[in-house]
Amino acid sequence: MTKNETSGNQQRIYNALAGIYPLWRDALLEGAETNQVEFLTNTFRSSFTKIRSVIDLGCGVGTHAGPLAQQGFDVTGYDKSPEALRIASRTYPSLRAIRGSFEKINLEETFDASICMWSTINYILNKADLHHFMGWLSNHVHHIIVIDQPNFHKYPSSFQKTYRAENDTNLITIKREWTLDQSLLRKTSYEYDLLNKNTGIRKKIYDSETQQFFQMNTLTEIMGNRWELVYALGDYSLSTPFDAISSKRMITVYKKL
Numbered sequence: 686m687t688k689n690e691t692s693g694n695q696q697r698i699y700n701a702l703a704g705i706y707p708l709w710r711d712a713l714l715e716g717a718e719t720n721q722v723e724f725l726t727n728t729f730r731s732s733f734t735k736i737r738s739v740i741d742l743g744c745g746v747g748t749h750a751g752p753l754a755q756q757g758f759d760v761t762g763y764d765k766s767p768e769a770l771r772i773a774s775r776t777y778p779s780l781r782a783i784r785g786s787f788e789k790i791n792l793e794e795t796f797d798a799s800i801c802m803w804s805t806i807n808y809i810l811n812k813a814d815l816h817h818f819m820g821w822l823s824n825h826v827h828h829i830i831v832i833d834q835p836n837f838h839k840y841p842s843s844f845q846k847t848y849r850a851e852n853d854t855n856l857i858t859i860k861r862e863w864t865l866d867q868s869l870l871r872k873t874s875y876e877y878d879l880l881n882k883n884t885g886i887r888k889k890i891y892d893s894e895t896q897q898f899f900q901m902n903t904l905t906e907i908m909g910n911r912w913e914l915v916y917a918l919g920d921y922s923l924s925t926p927f928d929a930i931s932s933k934r935m936i937t938v939y940k941k942l
Contacts, residue, residue: 712850722752724921740796742787743805747773754780788814798829807896819907830939837869837898838929856880869898912939
């Protein structure tokens, strides 16, 4: 039996299939996801400031927020997907979860540090929304801001690939295709084929997203003179400097002056 679904632009996979989101990550990253929480804790320690409260903007199912909460940080996970937040709260009971759009964030409380991981910030396409988001960070974070992006400089102008991953219950096949223009705007389409191996039910979802890469100087200019860029990194390590040609990531770390 096959069910077909089509989701709208920028609907991340966990909106429809949050329960298999970790399997989706395994398929696309092919097992490459390691040491990211350790990187974050090392970054907090490097600030020589006591970091207690952390907000994870675009936390999803709690991949980073949950382990940080387990380590004793007072973590707030913020995301627009209610299903992802339900999974995060169920998996990590000490995690505080708030639903909202980070482009329009208006929380009044403040935090010692903020993290925005993977490609979350790249879903902001409107300049006014970017300025609002960065302005909120500047005014509501006391010490450290971590902004993680994939390095679009390294990507080809077009790309196609099929990925697979499975566990005891599900087999997922993902067909991914994108185009990248000179402004580093990437348009990606996905075809997800999910097979439940126990029931034989096959579900197909067609998804698309548009993402904009933000140059380091753009982010730094918006942050203004109250913040210093202390790290520009090419991977999840404080000893890996960013290189536009070779780095997998562009991770910018700002410290309040």
